[in-house]
Amino acid sequence: MQKRTLSLLTMLILFQAACATQTLPENTPETQTTPSTSETVTNEPLPPCSDPMCFMQRSVHIATQDEWADFFNQVEYKDNIIEIITRPATSRPWYRFAVDNASAKRIADGVAFYKQNQSVALQAEQNYGVPASVMTAILGIETVYGRNMGSYRVADALNTLAFNYNKRLDFFQDELRALMQMSKELNRNPLDFTGSYAGAMGMPQFMPSSYRQWAKDGDGDGFADIWTSRADAYASVGNYLKQHGWQTGGRIFVPLSVSEEQVPQLDAFSAEKTGLNHTVGEFRQLGLTLPPDIKDDDKALIYRLETAPNEFSYYVGLNNFVVIWQYNNSRMYVHAVGVIANGIRSGL
Numbered sequence: 417m418q419k420r421t422l423s424l425l426t427m428l429i430l431f432q433a434a435c436a437t438q439t440l441p442e443n444t445p446e447t448q449t450t451p452s453t454s455e456t457v458t459n460e461p462l463p464p465c466s467d468p469m470c471f472m473q474r475s476v477h478i479a480t481q482d483e484w485a486d487f488f489n490q491v492e493y494k495d496n497i498i499e500i501i502t503r504p505a506t507s508r509p510w511y512r513f514a515v516d517n518a519s520a521k522r523i524a525d526g527v528a529f530y531k532q533n534q535s536v537a538l539q540a541e542q543n544y545g546v547p548a549s550v551m552t553a554i555l556g557i558e559t560v561y562g563r564n565m566g567s568y569r570v571a572d573a574l575n576t577l578a579f580n581y582n583k584r585l586d587f588f589q590d591e592l593r594a595l596m597q598m599s600k601e602l603n604r605n606p607l608d609f610t611g612s613y614a615g616a617m618g619m620p621q622f623m624p625s626s627y628r629q630w631a632k633d634g635d636g637d638g639f640a641d642i643w644t645s646r647a648d649a650y651a652s653v654g655n656y657l658k659q660h661g662w663q664t665g666g667r668i669f670v671p672l673s674v675s676e677e678q679v680p681q682l683d684a685f686s687a688e689k690t691g692l693n694h695t696v697g698e699f700r701q702l703g704l705t706l707p708p709d710i711k712d713d714d715k716a717l718i719y720r721l722e723t724a725p726n727e728f729s730y731y732v733g734l735n736n737f738v739v740i741w742q743y744n745n746s747r748m749y750v751h752a753v754g755v756i757a758n759g760i761r762s763g764l
């Protein structure tokens with residue numbers, strides 16, 4: 417190990433002579449799948465580093481060269497992570513997605529989990545204004561209520577992806593820096609943390625940058641322990657949703673009854689796949705019926721889900737739909753959260 421430290425440092429010194437001295441901007445886009453927005457980029461970003469040497473040089477504002485060298489001497493490269501992440505994504509229709517993510521069993525387990533953790537769930541609901549059922553549903557989809565949190569060392573996962581997953585080198589290099597930062601802030605070894613193959617941690621599956629920004633200590637022991645403290649997991653999810661604009665009392669989605677002649681227009685809305693570009697009033701003018709408590713000027717979108725082969729149901733997504741979308745950028749994910757949350761409420 418010592419020998420490799422020396423060689424890394426020697427290489428670093430040689431490398432420094434050749435490498436530009438700019439540093440990367442510290443703030444990078446939010447990790448968890450924000451719906452696409454067009455933000456103005458004023459500075460030309462540097463291309464991502466292709467190796468730890470360059471990365472270390474650009475990251476000395478986070479940790480010293482010795483600390484980084486020590487880190488890179490201990491982390492491992494995990495072949496199977498690259499295999500998993502580069503597997504072609506199969507796009508599943510809702511009726512298949514729902515079997516895995518919003519089944520009756522998932523809902524029943526959610527009711528049980530909610531009941532077991534009712535006091536901390538309701539405490540978080542009170543603190544953040546997000547229904548306990550919604551936070552429970554997110555923990556249910558992310559990790560089956562804390563059962564599948566992933567057993568990779570986050571350091572290994574990020575080290576593997578940051579220099580080998582070419583599609584998202586920047587993203588994972590930023591997360592690697594965030595991991596080092598959070599370790600320092602928590603006074604822990606960066607190799608201590610476990611998570612998924614992509615570096616998402618604990619019951620709510622926060623990436624390190626999200627942990628630093630949104631994780632909360634719900635049980636008051638001074639540590640936002642999203643791995644083992646359910647109070648902390650609830651508080652962290654609640655805080656994330658609140659900070660992303662959750663409207664207390666607002667709905668996630670509303671199912672629509674649709675006539676045959678409305679279908680082409682609704683399909684066009686559904687194909688937009690962007691944020692809240694329309695208003696409820698606009699949809700009412702098309703003859704769609706929405707519950708009277710939803711105001712005409714509430715922002716809204718329309719989406720459809722394939723509920724059986726070639727059969728589609730249509731929904732209006734409201735503000736809180738887009739808030740959950742920022743947790744995971746998939747309409748089926750958001751819909752599943754709504755379905756589980758409704759199921760939990762009915763099952764209590």
Ligand SMILES: [Ca+2]
Pocket residue numbers: 633634635636637638639640641645648
């Ligand atoms: Ca805690």
